[in-house]
Amino acid sequence: MAQGRKPDNREMVQGTLDMLILRTLVGGRAHGHTIAQLIEQSSDDVLQVEQGSLYPALHRLEDRGWVASSWGTSENNRTARFYELTKAGRGQLTREADRWRAMADAIGRVLGDFGTRGRRKPKESEG
Amino acid sequence: MAQGRKPDNREMVQGTLDMLILRTLVGGRAHGHTIAQLIEQSSDDVLQVEQGSLYPALHRLEDRGWVASSWGTSENNRTARFYELTKAGRGQLTREADRWRAMADAIGRVLGDFGTRGRRKPKESEG
């Protein structure tokens, strides 16, 4: 996974690709190419999924039993390997998403208002 | 850097430690021990900074000219190396913080409402 601009090559959020793949598969089975495109689109092209990251990640997820795969035919009539979420994968996704929220919140707390570009609300009463 | 519970050892947000160190030094010069404690405290103990991550990170930052160090005496009367933010370091922090916000936002968009534990608002008219 890389950013659009890639000012630095290596990724800042290593380890989140697996989570994003699992999240994408909640919408149904898909093959590698499609998964990558969906992640890029739903992130407004901020995240770019490289093949060299994607396929190792898919194999990782399958090894761990979080996705299952089967060969099929793509919408372009090509042979493609389709992946779908397993029950264990759904549980893993829940755990990872919770973990991500906690981490992102914590990092946000450390950063405070530094680096915000006006996208944070002033306060709004809090919860 | 690790989480408090460490369900998995390896870190989900690799590469953010440098940014958090720089952010901490905005408040003034500090030595390693203190930096780690400040990050842990300001994250409400969600983030834990291991020494094996901290010192390589500090050396990295110094090599790149983003912090400067000098020996001194700690509040406990021990010899300690104090770090402070350089001008370049401040610029780097701004860039990294912007990058982080963009990435975190993007990942949030991909996740959608999945994994939220009730901390997101229902909608509120949008912007």
Place this chain on the structure above:
DNA sequence: TCCTTCGCCTAGAGGTTCTATGTGAGAGGA
């Protein structure tokens, strides 16, 4: 002296991502 605490440091392993490259098959034109 012994022990604890503070504070710095490093080696090695583990894991993820990137770049670069290779393979095979379908579609379309000549």
Place this chain on the structure above:
DNA sequence: TCCTCTCACATAGAACCTCTAGGCGAAGGA
């Protein structure tokens, strides 16, 4: 048939960060 483009999967090697586990030296109290 031949050629080329695109789709789709796959791997090797390097680069990078973090963790575990350990070592070193000095201050302070018993």
